[in-house]
Amino acid sequence: MSAFSGPPEDRAAIRELLETYADAASRIDKAQWLDCWAPDAEWITSHAQVRGHDELGRTWDDLFTDMDAMIFFAMPGAIQVAGDTATARCHVREIARIGGKVMKFAARYDDDLVRHDGRWRFARRTYVMNIAE
Amino acid sequence: MPFTGPLEDRLAIRELYGTYADASWRGDRELWLSTFAADGRWSSHLFDATGHDALAATWDGLWKDWASVAFLGEIGAMAIDGDMAPPAPTPGRWYRPKRAQCSSFAAITPMRSQSWAANGSSRTAPTQ
Numbered sequence: 001m002s003a004f005s006g007p008p009e010d011r012a013a014i015r016e017l018l019e020t021y022a023d024a025a026s027r028i029d030k031a032q033w034l035d036c037w038a039p040d041a042e043w044i045t046s047h048a049q050v051r052g053h054d055e056l057g058r059t060w061d062d063l064f065t066d067m068d069a070m071i072f073f074a075m076p077g078a079i080q081v082a083g084d085t086a087t088a089r090c091h092v093r094e095i096a097r098i099g100g101k102v103m104k105f106a107a108r109y110d111d112d113l114v115r116h117d118g119r120w121r122f123a124r125r126t127y128v129m130n131i132a133e
Numbered sequence: 134m135p136f137t138g139p140l141e142d143r144l145a146i147r148e149l150y151g152t153y154a155d156a157s158w159r160g161d162r163e164l165w166l167s168t169f170a171a172d173g174r175w176s177s178h179l180f181d182a183t184g185h186d187a188l189a190a191t192w193d194g195l196w197k198d199w200a201s202v203a204f205l206g207e208i209g210a211m212a213i214d215g216d217m218a219p220p221a222p223t224p225g226r227w228y229r230p231k232r233a234q235c236s237s238f239a240a241i242t243p244m245r246s247q248s249w250a251a252n253g254s255s256r257t258a259p260t261q
Contacts, residue, residue, distance in 0.1 A: 003164075011144065077159075078152070079148075091205065093205050106203030108158065
């Protein structure tokens with residue numbers, strides 16, 4: 001199967017969702033970030049595994065207790081659309097100031113997506129670290 | 134150079150860059166090779182390789198000392214001749230030269246030393 005498959009308009013919309021997520025993270029915009037997730041979405045990282053907007057919101061608050069600046073770049077490596085669900089692989093570069101110290105991460109998100117109320121949102125994001133600096 | 138040409142081709146070219154990056158991140162040599170045309174050229178200040186055999190040899194030489202790679206590309210421009218659009222855009226399967234410019238970021242972890250990063254290199258899209 002090709003790394004990118006399905007209707008071009010859905011692939012473009014999912015690309016824009018990945019960019020909206022990156023924009024929200026880079027501007028520390030919690031509402032926009034939460035809006036990228038389906039209501040019962042799951043976020044799996046080495047620090048936490050949470051589900052639903054309430055838990056996602058609390059995890060965001062915890063992260064940004066010590067983090068006061070972040071930039072977030074995202075590059076889709078694969079998007080496969082099948083009707084109202086999709087899978088994607090997204091490579092990310094994060095630079096964050098945490099507790100006064102600048103840290104850099106290069107990682108991958110393995111994503112499940114769902115068309116919710118007519119637009120694409122994340123159903124599950126799984127974070128896989130590649131290089132931490 | 135602005136972004137010109139059919140949107141469908143521009144999406145396909147974005148996806149080609151994505152596939153190239155994905156293959157680089159995951160160390161997938163075959164997928165990476167498939168993003169180049171048969172006579173595709175990869176040049177930098179360190180090497181200049183043309184054709185899959187030379188490309189593969191260059192990849193092998195680089196990965197001899199690499200443990201992991203992070204690669205991101207930001208496409209700054211694309212110019213596509215609409216008359217040359219392929220019938221079914223597929224990453225790595227273009228039929229006529231198309232030009233794009235991509236600024237890339239790479240973080241590479243060598244096998245036996247500290248990680249280092251190189252910024253601001255650019256390359257020309259593989260073409261056929």
